[in-house]
Amino acid sequence: MSELVFFCGTMDCGKSTLALQIEHNRSARGLVGMIFTRNDRAGQGKLSSRLGLVTDAVEVEDGADLYAHLVDHLSQGRRADYVIADEAQFLDPEQIDQLARVVDDLDLDVYAFGITTDFRSKLFPGSQRLVELADRVEVLQVEALCWCGARATHNARTVGGVMVVEGAQVVVGDVTGSTDEIGYEVLCRRHHRRRMTAATARAAALAPDVLPVSSG
Numbered sequence: 001m002s003e004l005v006f007f008c009g010t011m012d013c014g015k016s017t018l019a020l021q022i023e024h025n026r027s028a029r030g031l032v033g034m035i036f037t038r039n040d041r042a043g044q045g046k047l048s049s050r051l052g053l054v055t056d057a058v059e060v061e062d063g064a065d066l067y068a069h070l071v072d073h074l075s076q077g078r079r080a081d082y083v084i085a086d087e088a089q090f091l092d093p094e095q096i097d098q099l100a101r102v103v104d105d106l107d108l109d110v111y112a113f114g115i116t117t118d119f120r121s122k123l124f125p126g127s128q129r130l131v132e133l134a135d136r137v138e139v140l141q142v143e144a145l146c147w148c149g150a151r152a153t154h155n156a157r158t159v160g161g162v163m164v165v166e167g168a169q170v171v172v173g174d175v176t177g178s179t180d181e182i183g184y185e186v187l188c189r190r191h192h193r194r195r196m197t198a199a200t201a202r203a204a205a206l207a208p209d210v211l212p213v214s215s216g
């Protein structure tokens with residue numbers, strides 16, 4: 001029985017690496033995957049991991065019909081034994097419905113990978129639809145960590161290291177950007193709620209009023 005599986009987690013927890021591993025293991029056994037992505041940091045039509053691996057993929061455009069794409073592909077006599085969709089949070093809810101139809105009507109496994117929530121800890125529409133439709137939702141086992149050492153569960157957007165809560169939902173970026181640009185940092189819920197990033201925690205620790213006061 002084919003499945004729609006949603007592999008989710010914070011940024012930088014290894015989702016794209018797992019997508020590439022699934023692709024590698026299946027292609028090593030002669031299976032052929034249809035790989036979709038959208039807005040990967042490595043550029044259009046790429047699925048990349050921070051471990052340095054990258055593969056070509058079909059860039060999903062606005063309004064693209066993923067079910068129709070698969071039907072066209074198969075009708076031309078070309079193969080697709082399974083489907084991978086990375087950066088699935090950026091897909092429209094309709095495109096997630098199309099992926100579910102690929103599972104049900106074309107009998108192909110679909111593995112979707114994405115972050116569930118945005119920098120304001122609100123669900124991305126595509127991720128919401130995946131949670132609603134997936135046969136299985138798997139939270140990745142490799143924990144990204146907050147600066148405090150706790151498991152990171154939330155994605156913060158930063159400017160100059162300071163967490164921001166205003167802006168567009170979609171801004172492509174990384175967790176290792178230069179400090180004066182828009183970047184991201186993964187945090188535990190406690191520090192996301194307090195808007196306390198590594199930089200602001202460091203600054204607070206160095207502030208004179210928290211230095212030890214001499215008794216003399």
Ligand SMILES: Nc1ncnc2c1ncn2[C@@H]1O[C@H](COP(=O)(O)OP(=O)(O)O)[C@@H](O)[C@H]1O
Nearest residue numbers: 010011012013014015016017018049050051142
């Ligand atoms: N230099 C490194 N050595 C070992 N592991 C690394 C290194 N750089 C990144 N990683 C691993 O790669 C993970 C990020 O993988 P990636 O697939 O790009 O994440 P995601 O797609 O979830 O954003 C990190 O959590 C870490 O485990």
Ligand SMILES: Cc1cn([C@H]2C[C@H](O)[C@@H](COP(=O)(O)O)O2)c(=O)[nH]c1=O
Nearest residue numbers: 011012115118119155169170171172173
């Ligand atoms: C939190 C958040 C993230 N993004 C972007 C930033 C990255 O380009 C991707 C996540 O990629 P990763 O492989 O999981 O690291 O999403 C965004 O556009 N908006 C957000 O709120």
